[in-house]
Amino acid sequence: MKDIKHLLKFIKPYKISLIVTILCMATVTGMNLVAPWMIRTLIQTVSDNIANYQKISTLSILVIVIYIFRAIAQFGTSYVSHYTAWQYLKDLRIHLYNHIQKLSLKYFDDKQTGELMSRIINDTRTFEQMTAHAIPTIIVNVLMVLGVSIILFYMNIPLALLTLIPIPFIVIIVLKFSLISRPKFKVAQEKIAELNSILQENISGIKEIKAFTQEEYESKRVGEKITNVSIYLLKALKVSAVFHPTIQFLSGIGTVIVIFFGGRLALAGKLPLEDLVAFILYLGNFYQPITALGQINEGLQQALASADRVLEVLNTQPDIIDPPNARDIKIEGSIEFQDVSFMYIDSIPVLKNVSFKAEAGKTIALVGPTGVGKTTIARLIPRFYEAGSGKILIDGIDIKDIKLSCLRKHISIVSQDVFLFNGTVLENILYGKPDATFDEVVAAAKTANAHDFIMKLKDGYNTHIGERGVKLSGGQKQRISIARAVLKNAPILILDEATSSVDTQTERLIQDALNKLMKNKTSIVIAHRLSTVENANRIIVLEEGSIIESGSHEELLKAKGLYSSLCAAQIPVSLQL
Ligand SMILES: Nc1ncnc2c1ncn2[C@@H]1O[C@H](COP(=O)(O)OP(=O)(O)OP(=O)(O)O)[C@@H](O)[C@H]1O
Ligand SMILES: [Mg+2]
Structure with missing residues (x-):
């Protein structure tokens, strides 16, 4: 319950519109309570057998006024409640996105994009239902039940007491329904998230699906997920389907009670005719709100199931955060690893006691067979992941004591799998320094050997490059990412396989761009x-997560260790000896 409060606190700024909604609803309820009373008065007037035309006219006018008020209040109820709900939803979604954005990369390793999207979009959507419909409906219906009770008891206490008989049964069923339906709705929401996730993945991977002609297989997989959504939603709805008729039946018993006992009381002259009619008219207003409360309960169960899923995210705290006294410093760029060990998954060590130092402005290369942990070392420097033991120092300061934003501002990363955003070339380069001038962007693109090809694109710097930059070649994307890094001009540079997967001509262009970029910077080069x-x-040569040798190219060749054998393996046979 405390957790739900966490979600409801977002409604605070919209207190006033929520109060207006409730006032409007109270007005609607009031008018609904007065209307049958007018009919009761009419019957009373008619059965008095006095030709009181004046009273009938007044009654008609009163009823018109009631309906006008009711219409205005209904408009308020509908619009203001939605206004409140959507404002609330907007704030909650923004908060949720900002929270997700703060979470550490480790969190995303186990999560699917579509799944998280589903929590931001679908799960929060059920709260709109709750705020716009459930909260006001609960209030109105409770008011209605109270109002009707007062009127019924005013008219005839014994008959009113009798009409209460079905209520405990209705309450028991409503409570039981909550217990059964909430887990079912939660599963249904999970199935929607799974569907989202597979759709997201398949649409991104459409090229692979086509290239491997896996359309049929994927169509079956997606079909299964779509079917699952229906199956599990229907399971939850089946419970509702049993619930509603049961409640209706119990309400029906109430009418039987009034007919049976009310009829007898009227025959015995203990209940005026107008009261008998009013009883029957009000009875609809008595059980109907109770049934509505039950129905709302269904929406509420759905919202609570979603709330669980949203709270799961909101309760996850980022594990890489600034300590209270984190420092904002000017970084020169020396990097030192002191006995650093690391594992992604418990008990599978990836780095073992890695120690090395890179002086500011120097270039350090990390080499070694695939999977030894080179990229991992690079990821630890900007604290994408936290070193398990040991220390990483930048300019002699533990990176944990440097503000994360400051640390990352001083590091540029260029890697093989370049990620560009759907936007223009200009926007993507500006990502490195949003306030740069156009001339600075062009200068950066020139340094990155990207200017010439950019000018040949349809709209030059304003060319849209598609999602992830699909409209560009690998080498072009690479050079845009270098231009981005040039513009950022950070003192520490991490190049992870930045030149692989391009032809030799482009490699030369990229290498040349990188050489310019690396000037006066501390560079960690992985290749x-x-x-x-x-x-x-x-x-630095790595094997199985440990440094096994290090030195200059010549020193390592002489040492005849792993490096020299790796070199020998890469020199074409024709050039050996
Ligand atoms: N996010 C992750 N979660 C779990 N394990 C991971 C993760 N990323 C990498 N690993 C594992 O950590 C080990 C080191 O990976 P890393 O990417 O650092 O290797 P690498 O030396 O860069 O290899 P390559 O030369 O192929 O790029 C590998 O065994 C890999 O499977
Ligand atoms: Mg790697």
Whole structure:
């Protein structure tokens, strides 16, 4: 319950519109209570057998006034409640997105994009239902039940007491329904999230599906997920389907009670005719709100099931955060790893006691077979992941004591799998420094050897490059990402396989761009193609998560260790000896 409060606090700023909604609803309820009373008065007037035409006219006018008020209040109820709900939903979604954005990368490793999207969009959507419909409906119906009770008891206490008989049964069924339906709705929401997730993945991977002609297989997989949504939603709705007729039946018993006992009382002259009619008219207003409360309960169960899923995210705290006294410093760029060990998954060590130092402005290369942890080392420097033990120092300061934003502002990363956003070339380069001038962007693109090809694109710098930059070639994307890094001009540079997967001509262009970018920067270069790391000030060779040798290219060749054998394997046979 405390958790739900966490979600409801977002409604606070919209207190006033919520109060207006409730006032409007109270007015509607009031008018609904007065209307049958007018009919009762009419019957009373008619059965008095006095030709009181004046009273009938007044009654008609009163009823018109009641209906006008009711119409205005109904408009208020409908519009203001939706206004409140959507404002609330907007704030909650923004909060949820901002929270997700703060979570550490480790969190995303186990999550699917579509699944998270579903929580932001679908799960929060049920809260709109709750705020716009459930909360006001509950209030109105409770008011209605109270109002009707007072009127019924005013008219005839014994008969009113008799009409209460079905209520405990209705309450028991409503409560039982909550217990059964909530878990079912939660599963249904999970199935919707699974569907979202597979759709998201398949649409992104459409090329692979076509290339491997897996359309049939994927169509079956997606079909299954779609079917599952229906199956599980129907399971939940089946419970509702049993629930509603049961409630209706119990309400019907109430009418039987009034007919049976009310009829007898009227025959015995203990209940005036107008009261008997009013009883029957009010009875609809008595059980109907109770049934409505039950129905709302269904929406509420659905919303609570979703709330669980939203809260699961909101209650996850980012594990990489600024300590209270984090420092904002000017970074020169020396990097030191002291005995750093790390694992992504408990008990599977990836890095074991890694220690090395990169002086500011120097280039350090990390080489070694695939999967030894080179990229992992690179990920620890901007604290994308937290080192398990040991320390990473930048300019002699533990990176945990530097403000995350400050740390990351001082690091540029260029990697093989470039991610560009759906937008223009200009917007993507500006990502490195949003306040840069156009001239600065062009200068950066020139340094990155990207300017020429950009000018040949349809709209130059304003060309839209599609999702993830699909409209560009690998080498072009690479150079835009270098331009981005040039513009960022951070003192620390991480190049992870930045030149692989392009032809030699483009590689030369990229290498040339990188050389310009690396000038005066501390660079960590990761490359399989060893020719690109020969000039590094120091080469660190990794094997199974540990450093096994390090030194300059010449020193390592002489040492005849892993590096020299890796080199030998890469030199074409024709060039050996
Ligand atoms: N997010 C992750 N979660 C769990 N394990 C991971 C994750 N990322 C990498 N690993 C594992 O950590 C190990 C080191 O991976 P890493 O990417 O650092 O290797 P690498 O040296 O960069 O390899 P390559 O040369 O192929 O790029 C691998 O065994 C990999 O399976
Ligand atoms: Mg790697």
